[in-house]
Amino acid sequence: MIPCCMMPLMFAASEAAGHVAHSASGRGHASSADLHNMLNHSAQAFQLSATHHVMMATSAAVLVTMTLALIRAMAGPTVFDRVLALNMFGTKTVLFICVVSFVTARTDFLDLALLYSLMNFIGMVALLRFTQYRSFGEEPA
Amino acid sequence: MRYAFWLTVALIATWLLWSGHFDNPFLLGLGALSVLVSLYVSLRMKIVDEEGAPAQLGIRPFVFYAPWLAKEIVESNLAVAKIILSRKMKLKRNMITIRSHQKCELGRVILANSITLTPGTVSVQMEDDKILIHGLNLEETEEDMSGEMDERICRLEKSK
Amino acid sequence: MIALEIASWFFLIAGAFFSIVGGIGIIRLPEFFSRMHGGGITDTMGAGLILIGLLCLAGPTLVAAKLLAILFFLTITSPSSCHALAHSALIHGVKPELDVKPKPNTIMNPPYGPRDGDAS
Known part of the structure; x- marks a missing residue:
């Protein structure tokens, strides 16, 4: 049996166990089945939030990487450094969209990520063709 | 067809x-x-051939080649990450030319892409069967560098 | 289910770590041809591990198929664009700094100017 002074803490710790708290306080004490139920609920809530935190940390890391790439894009001595940094920025954008779609549980964002990865590639090749041939057309200008 | x-x-x-x-x-x-x-x-556009829709490879690239390539990628990633995070970056930048032994263009493209995909080596130029590679920290000689990769891709395209 | 979630935490954290390492590499490495390797780390290991971590969370649904498609396209397109970039830089006369003196026959004929059938 858990001391009564700890109960508010545990109840506060898990929102999911709210209805258990209600039923327990109504009867004046918590049965072992109630406690078991409650611990299960709080464990689930903890896991959900832990995954959430991990995904938030991952998206923050992706944002840091994007910042580093932007620093290189600004500082890069040659144009190719800038293009490289922009390519990396695009890849990181795809990853960022994926992670955010999981954080917000809106998985239809993944279509955007898919499209963005393809457009990033096409844009890169077009840019490099332009630097090579000085035009986007078929004939070298 | x-x-x-x-x-x-x-x-x-x-x-x-x-x-x-x-x-x-x-x-x-x-x-x-x-x-x-x-x-x-x-x-x-006449791109439906063994290059545009490589049906002759079947599922073998994913089953036999991709796991081995993933292992190689992880290993070379750890090596390059160690170089980047070390205080004094010990670089041994080098450019070498290797010969590929694939019969068709698709095999050579797979080889060059695999070389670029493993960090630390980037294929810079391709001419006929020669591939110019820029390496961040190349210690191997030209022969055993990507020798196994070459051989595996040859096996991949041979068994039809 | 719990094991899958813990595995996904591991993959996500590892992917985040490697992508930051690649970002540091793109800042720290000395010249263009070396920086490409730093970009390669984030494109392969960072992207791959993060997407695998999300795959563990997704379970066998259509979402997983989309994530696999993204992973497939990234592994196809990232080396292609990296190669195109390196080739284009070499054509434009960006000289790679080398620590080892290359053998005389190593560098191929200097590819000045576009040639026919050059597809980058």
Whole structure:
């Protein structure tokens, strides 16, 4: 049996166990089945939030990487450094969209990520063709 | 013909998987329409051959080659990460030329892409069967560098 | 289910770590041809591990198929664009700094100017 002074803490710790708290306080004490139920609920809530935190940390890391790439894009001595940094920025954008779609549980964002990865590639090749041939057309200008 | 068939199968699977609608006749009709249009356009561009729709490789690249490549990528990633995080970066930048022994262009492209995919080596230029590689920290000689990769891709394209 | 979630935490954290390492590499490495390797780390290991971590969370659904498609396209397109970039830089006369003196026959004929059938 858990001391009564700890109960508010545990109840506060898990929102999911709210209805258990209600039923327990109504009867004046918590049965072992109630406690078991409650611990299960709080464990689930903890896991959900832990995954959430991990995904938030991952998206923050992706944002840091994007910042580093932007620093290189600004500082890069040659144009190719800038293009490289922009390519990396695009890849990181795809990853960022994926992670955010999981954080917000809106998985239809993944279509955007898919499209963005393809457009990033096409844009890169077009840019490099332009630097090579000085035009986007078929004939070298 | 075989390539066109497998291209159609891949296009239909792509449409179904990415749309996620299996029972709406309007959307399925649109899917059939777009599959036909892309098939027509790619036939007209004459890119439906062993390069554009490599059906002769089958599922073997994913089953036999990809796991080995993933292992190589992880190993070389750890090596390059160690170089970047070390206080004094010990670089041994080098450029070497290797010879590829694949018979068709597709095999050479797979080889060059695999070389670029493993961090620490980037294929810079391709001419006939020679591939120029820029390496961040190349310790191997030209022979055993990517020798196994070359051999595996040869095996991949040979067994038809 | 719990095991999958813990595995996904591991993959996500590892992917985040490697992508930051690649970002540091793109800042720290000395010249263009070396920086490409730093970009390669984030493109392969960072992207791959993060997407695998999300795959563990997704379970066998259509979402997983989309994630696999993204992973497939990234592994196809990232080396292609990296190669195109390196080739284009070499054509434009960006000289790679080398620590080892290359053998005389190593560098191929200097590819000045576009040639026919050059597809980058």
